[in-house]
Amino acid sequence: MKVVACRGLTKAYGHTKVLDGMNFNLEENKITGLIGRNGVGKTTLLKLIAGFYKETSGEIKVWGERPFNSLTVSANTIFVDDHMSFAPALNLGEIIGEMGRFYANWNAELAKRLFDYFSFHPKQSHDTLSKGKRNTFNMIIGLASRCPLTIFDEPTTGMDAAVRKDFYRALLKDYLAFPRTIILSSHHLDEIEDLLEDILLIDQGEVLLNVSMEEMKEYAVGISGKESVLEEWLLDREVLYAKSIGPDSKYVVVKKDYGVSEAARHGLTVRPVSASDACVYLTNKAKGGIDDVFK
Ligand SMILES: Nc1ncnc2c1ncn2[C@@H]1O[C@H](COP(=O)(O)OP(=O)(O)OP(=O)(O)O)[C@@H](O)[C@H]1O
Numbered sequence: 202m203k204v205v206a207c208r209g210l211t212k213a214y215g216h217t218k219v220l221d222g223m224n225f226n227l228e229e230n231k232i233t234g235l236i237g238r239n240g241v242g243k244t245t246l247l248k249l250i251a252g253f254y255k256e257t258s259g260e261i262k263v264w265g266e267r268p269f270n271s272l273t274v275s276a277n278t279i280f281v282d283d284h285m286s287f288a289p290a291l292n293l294g295e296i297i298g299e300m301g302r303f304y305a306n307w308n309a310e311l312a313k314r315l316f317d318y319f320s321f322h323p324k325q326s327h328d329t330l331s332k333g334k335r336n337t338f339n340m341i342i343g344l345a346s347r348c349p350l351t352i353f354d355e356p357t358t359g360m361d362a363a364v365r366k367d368f369y370r371a372l373l374k375d376y377l378a379f380p381r382t383i384i385l386s387s388h389h390l391d392e393i394e395d396l397l398e399d400i401l402l403i404d405q406g407e408v409l410l411n412v413s414m415e416e417m418k419e420y421a422v423g424i425s426g427k428e429s430v431l432e433e434w435l436l437d438r439e440v441l442y443a444k445s446i447g448p449d450s451k452y453v454v455v456k457k458d459y460g461v462s463e464a465a466r467h468g469l470t471v472r473p474v475s476a477s478d479a480c481v482y483l484t485n486k487a488k489g490g491i492d493d494v495f496k
Pocket residue numbers: 214219237238239240241242243244245246
């Protein structure tokens with residue numbers, strides 16, 4: 202079943218279109234990674250899904266309803282980011298104690314266990330937490346709320362490597378025990394690719410890919426070898442990335458297709474390309490690489 206369905210979804214701030222005619226669906230009870238470069242509109246898209254923002258044109262449906270001003274969507278969704286705020290008069294212990302009144306599936310025991318594991322003090326105030334600790338606390342709220350639609354926008358900002366690892370593990374364990382629809386935006390695809398089932402890659406206001414993680418892992422391959430042989434083999438193939446690796450040798454990244462299996466017969470070397478690198482190449486195409494700046 203589709204939880205999110207968008208057709209021609211467009212969002213503009215003033216005259217600037219950030220999302221431009223997006224079409225995609227997100228399936229129920231899956232973990233989807235929303236991946237894209239800085240400023241491409243990930244937060245905007247997540248806030249449209251959560252019903253915080255109104256679309257400019259096109260259609261967005263969450264459980265078949267327009268999310269903006271929808272009680273169903275707001276009652277069943279949690280949006281976790283580093284701007285999450287709570288009543289300033291409440292300390293952390295009191296916030297945890299009150300959450301059950303807001304979230305129908307709130308699990309107080311899980312919240313308490315995570316709270317103790319990450320060494321929070323009940324008397325601490327949310328406003329005085331460091332960036333990493335604040336996001337760790339927000340993550341606890343996001344997990345323990347067990348909302349049918351759980352949205353994490355860059356949840357690991359400021360967390361150290363050990364806490365990020367713990368967070369991904371906790372997310373996976375709780376998701377397996379209590380499946381729900383989770384959208385996770387992150388810049389660390391390499392860290393989360395084993396967690397994700399689907400991926401939504403966006404760039405320049407559009408959906409570049411909406412595929413399973415398995416497909417993403419197989420999406421591209423790197424081919425290297427003698428430049429003249431490689432150029433001939435490439436023919437009309439679209440090159441996602443290219444660099445010289447010697448006086449007459451070259452390395453290119455191309456979409457994996459049937460012809461790729463023949464590359465070895467031409468004396469070329471074929472290597473896998475990670476999902477994370479494939480996303481970087483796909484979203485860097487228009488700009489070229491940092492090396493171009495120094496040419
Ligand atoms: N309220 C707003 N008013 C005007 N422009 C905005 C507003 N919010 C976001 N933008 C612009 O929309 C674009 C997309 O911003 P958004 O925060 O959605 O991107 P993002 O992909 O989440 O970025 P990052 O990865 O850096 O967090 C940016 O150019 C941003 O400056």
